[in-house]
Amino acid sequence: MKKILLFILCIILLLPAGCAGNSPKRYQAEFLTLFDTVTRIVGYSDSKEEFTELSQSIYDELEIYHQLYDIYNDYDGVNNIKTINDNAGKSPTIVDSRIIDLLLFAKTQYIKTNGKVNVAFGAVLKIWHDYREQGIDDPENAALPQMTELEAAAEHCNIDDVVIDEDASTVYLSDPMMRLDVGAVAKGYATEQVAKHFEAKGVTSLLISVGGNVRAIGSKADGGNGNTNPWVIGIQNPDKINENTELFSVEISELSVVTSGSYERYYTVDGKQYHHIIDPETLMPAEYCTAVSVICRDSGLADAFSTATFNMPVDKAKAFINSIDGVEAMWVLPDRSIEYSANFENYKQN
Amino acid sequence: MKLAKKTDIIIIALIILFGIAFWFLYNNIFSTKGAVAEIYCKSELVRTVDLTEGKEYSFSIPEEPDVVFTVYADGSIAFTESDCPDKVCINTGRLYRTGQIAACLPNQIYIKIVNPDESEAPDLIIG
Numbered sequence: 285m286k287k288i289l290l291f292i293l294c295i296i297l298l299l300p301a302g303c304a305g306n307s308p309k310r311y312q313a314e315f316l317t318l319f320d321t322v323t324r325i326v327g328y329s330d331s332k333e334e335f336t337e338l339s340q341s342i343y344d345e346l347e348i349y350h351q352l353y354d355i356y357n358d359y360d361g362v363n364n365i366k367t368i369n370d371n372a373g374k375s376p377t378i379v380d381s382r383i384i385d386l387l388l389f390a391k392t393q394y395i396k397t398n399g400k401v402n403v404a405f406g407a408v409l410k411i412w413h414d415y416r417e418q419g420i421d422d423p424e425n426a427a428l429p430q431m432t433e434l435e436a437a438a439e440h441c442n443i444d445d446v447v448i449d450e451d452a453s454t455v456y457l458s459d460p461m462m463r464l465d466v467g468a469v470a471k472g473y474a475t476e477q478v479a480k481h482f483e484a485k486g487v488t489s490l491l492i493s494v495g496g497n498v499r500a501i502g503s504k505a506d507g508g509n510g511n512t513n514p515w516v517i518g519i520q521n522p523d524k525i526n527e528n529t530e531l532f533s534v535e536i537s538e539l540s541v542v543t544s545g546s547y548e549r550y551y552t553v554d555g556k557q558y559h560h561i562i563d564p565e566t567l568m569p570a571e572y573c574t575a576v577s578v579i580c581r582d583s584g585l586a587d588a589f590s591t592a593t594f595n596m597p598v599d600k601a602k603a604f605i606n607s608i609d610g611v612e613a614m615w616v617l618p619d620r621s622i623e624y625s626a627n628f629e630n631y632k633q634n
Numbered sequence: 635m636k637l638a639k640k641t642d643i644i645i646i647a648l649i650i651l652f653g654i655a656f657w658f659l660y661n662n663i664f665s666t667k668g669a670v671a672e673i674y675c676k677s678e679l680v681r682t683v684d685l686t687e688g689k690e691y692s693f694s695i696p697e698e699p700d701v702v703f704t705v706y707a708d709g710s711i712a713f714t715e716s717d718c719p720d721k722v723c724i725n726t727g728r729l730y731r732t733g734q735i736a737a738c739l740p741n742q743i744y745i746k747i748v749n750p751d752e753s754e755a756p757d758l759i760i761g
Binding site: 314315316317320321322324326416417420421491493496498504515516517518519520521522524529530533541543545547548549550575 | 674677719720721722725726727728729730731733734735737739742744746755756757758759760761
């Protein structure tokens, strides 16, 4: 009898220790040096070393894309988007297949979104970028670009002048005044490729966020006993003085969620805010909504669609999203009301 | 047949009591209470700020004196001054909850909210 009691006691004593040993702990890593934004990695791991090693290898992989898709900086021995821009009208640039794939993807999205997301729009975006930086640096003299200046630049944004030769692995901008700006698609596309790479290597549960392009690998492995829960992603309230910092949370597994908003990157002219998402049609910051969030499997698509639908009137944007299977979206309107696509609310956390 | 001797039961009870007592001690003493803001500069944790003091004050860090942080009485923290060209750090506004982050990329500084008591917090907050 005593032996049985002793046995039970041992079990009781070992149980908590055993549980603690098996249940992975939550870890989080941040990097500020990629894609001019914040990269965050969240996961559950048995040890800090294991998680640090994984997040470092994700960083290394993302860094390759960061260098390839950079439009501002040169890197030794790397032909990147800037190299293509520098050679506009001069000669084709031999580039890595990951640049070819991004630009082919971008061309497809240009057609799909009726030109609402255009990587050949760099000449116009550059003007806005320069006026914005000057306006922030010297608010007294903040000014808007002249429409004539914008219209002149818009003459050099025809995506058909981006000549891709897949066999030779070259890209050539046939318009010498054209500049590629992949800001609206590169982060999401890179996130998707890196997530796929690590899924293929056997990673089953991880959250990668590159500047608000969130990609969930699997679901959250926090049960310890093999249970999994969806990842919970809070959507920030664009109205920053509101005491509710988040609008709500969405629950996702094996999905991406991307938010585009007008409330962080902007400058002020005569008391009015002018943000960084420029409508290719009007050449002005789009004002249909203050934020849009897109949920779908592919982070690259989610990124492209969030910019494209930001640049559409909300009823058209909604019809566009509803016409595509497996894509949902949510819009915050300037009057703070919220519009949803057909099934977005299924992802809302109760 | 008697299932257990009285002394056995006492021993078991004592062990369980000891376990419970230890659990409480562990949770209350060895873990931090309430929200904390961690400030990182060039990937190094340079300052940890208690957000539960209920008073408003501003400070900077020796690594970047031109960047000013403000802690508010309601338990939030924000970038309030910075010498960076885009001011995205300031425009991000106040942070309250676990999962929120504000970053000044040109200065390589970010603030992250950590609150071990907030179990219902989202995994990430984006916007």
